[in-house]
Amino acid sequence: MSNRVFHALRAAALTFAVALSATSASAQNWPSQPIKFLVGFPAGGASDVMARLVAQKLGERLGVTVVIDNRPGAAGTLAASLAVQAPADGYTLLLGSPTAITLAPSTLAGKITYDPAKDLVPVSKVAHYPLFLVARNEFGIKSAAQFVAKAKAEPGKINFGSFGIVTSGGLAVEEVKIKAGVDVLHVPYNGSARALQALFGGEIDIMFDTAITALPNMRSGKLVGLGVASLKRSPLAPDMPPVADAIPGFEADSWNGLMVKAGTPKAIVDRLQTEVAALVRDPEVVKKFATLGAVPVGNNAAEFAAFLREETERYTKLVKAANIKVE
């Protein structure tokens, strides 16, 4: 315990040190001082817990302390703009998320002070969070195909909840409408907890949720799992068929990835990528990720960049088609 306290105190002291020192360490002796890891979510959520685990393992591998800096607000865009303002020296990392990176260019056009594609460099996608389609028990459907059939038979009658209108979950609802050609009522909530509560209470009939809350409720029989929103089955719940079986080509997930400011020396980006790719294979990390509803990825920078481009494009089209305006 005292050791833990000591570490926490040291981490706090180092955060301070990072803030004070205005160094320009060269790429050769990087890292020679503590690294700041910007997280755009409040402490305690799945993304934050994931980032802390990555920070700890990354620090061990690099031989320096990686300090989490929680800068919640404005859907993660506050943290992203701070990362863009920091020097491109590899001492400030960013945990990228859909809302701040792939969604922001279309939903927050003109509202953000950075261009995710130009001002930030992708390092590696750390994890993806599959979304699960769940329905309340009394709703009486057992599969995604039954949902599509019911939605077609009763247009506009089904209440489809989401954990936020401009989040991966909310846009997944819009994508269902388009790809399956059905008319459902999209009811957005402020966060997964509120939506889940409404699902239990029968205010909504169906929703996409992350594994962390969806799986325990599916397993205890409080909710019916209809499928996973990825093209293939997920290792987190191998018994769940892909929603794509009923709605061809349908795919929706959430992710977290490591990014740095554009202009960061390539040697540093490569080193970070190598370490991330290695650390997500650590058995302890794999196990902890599973309890967070996350699947480790650790792809290379080019793959991650291609993924970001495709996602940004897909969302741009979707936001336009769904006519979501954020003014």
Place this chain on the structure above:
Amino acid sequence: MDIFANLWLGLQTACSFANLLYCFVGVALGTAIGVLPGLGPVATIAMLLPITFGLSPDSALIMLAGIYYGAQYGGSTTAILVNLPGEASSVVTALDGYKMARSGEAGRALATAAVGSFFAGTVATILIAVFSPPLTAMALKFLAPEYFSLMVLGLIASIILAHGSLIRALGMVLIGLILGLVGTDVTTGIMRYTFGIPELVDGINFVVIAMAMFGIGEVISNLTGESGRVLLTKKVTGLLLSRDDLKRIVGPILRGTALGSILGILPGGGAMLSSFASYVVEKKIATPKVPFGEGAIEGVAGPESANNAGAQTSFIPMLTLGIPSNPVMALMIGAMIIQGIQPGPAVMTEQPGLFWGLIASMWIGNVMLLVLNLPLIGIWVKMILVPYHFLYPVILVLCAIGVYSLSNTTMDIYLMALFGLLGYVFRRLDCEPAPLLLGMVLGPMMEEYLRRALLISRGDPTVFLRRPISATLLALALAGLVIAILPTVAKKREAAFQGD
């Protein structure tokens, strides 16, 4: 019965040496941060989360829970002593508690808060142990229309809350509603009144305004209004409760506990309303020696019991469904995940030691808090004897640190400074900040629930009247409005007859 076997198991877990220690650490820490203005349980638990990596799951949760309800105890201390409510729930405590402190009765006010909180905590713990599943089922009956009607009732109550002029209270509620509009609209995702400032996208934090309006405003008026004043109060009398006091607070404590326990279960902002609701009820039922708003002991006893009961029962949705009812509960869920426990309905059956241990520890923690807090009262009371020119810089610095810790942004400190000035202006105009704060808290929720209710009813407004709970709440709101208006009308007539 099963319940006794479960509680026995819980007591065994909670009474292990390590867990007693962490429970004590939690409540002591909670009391400390509660006393420091602005530094709330959310920031503290967030900071301590990494430390819990190394603890066993039961010790970790017991400590974090201790911090939470410990802070509820401590939060009332600053509200009473220096008019600084750190949380929505202690805003009401400041109304009469601070007046008591200024007339030298801080000890009685603090003792009342401690006793009320202890009783409420005990009752709420029993409720959690015995009735969690049925209470959860009840809470789930509350959907958008019910929440909307509850918020309407809350807003009406906020007008009754004010003891000055009705028009001024109404004006303050409206300003609060306007402040509450700032931020992103949940239903459409559209940003309102953010002026291109990214820090405003999530709205203005309630704590910032509460600290500014009450705390900073108070500091300014203390420094300007009565420039000769060096002490907040010259004499301190009655550290302990008299027999008459005890008789006076029994009713408010019982009613407050009942109200708080029920409202605390509702995950959509019910706990926040509990202390307000209790104050309004006491204002109508109790017959205090001193009028409400002037230092009535009943106005401290009821709300303090209600807020502690609400804080405890807000654990119910988290424990039975894995649904967090407030940011602290979300952090507790985070702590469970770190420990590899999947929060959700299975916790009760798969981790009975943890579940019942946590519940048993709540009661033990409440005993510890009572033992810890009663002797501390003597020390706190001396604090307001410190000359004000030493006290106020400390208050200002602590407020700034506390507000910064909310989301690590300096923007909140600027906002606090700005609204602090405004708070002083309102004070000079005899406008009370409490209705403004309630408007700011309830407005956005009321709007969200209204629009969601109408969305789901496909635009049919009769949904609020067709659902029995919602209709009842609206009827109560209407009755409350009539009660609020009648005395004013009566007074005017009286004044007219006196020809004054």
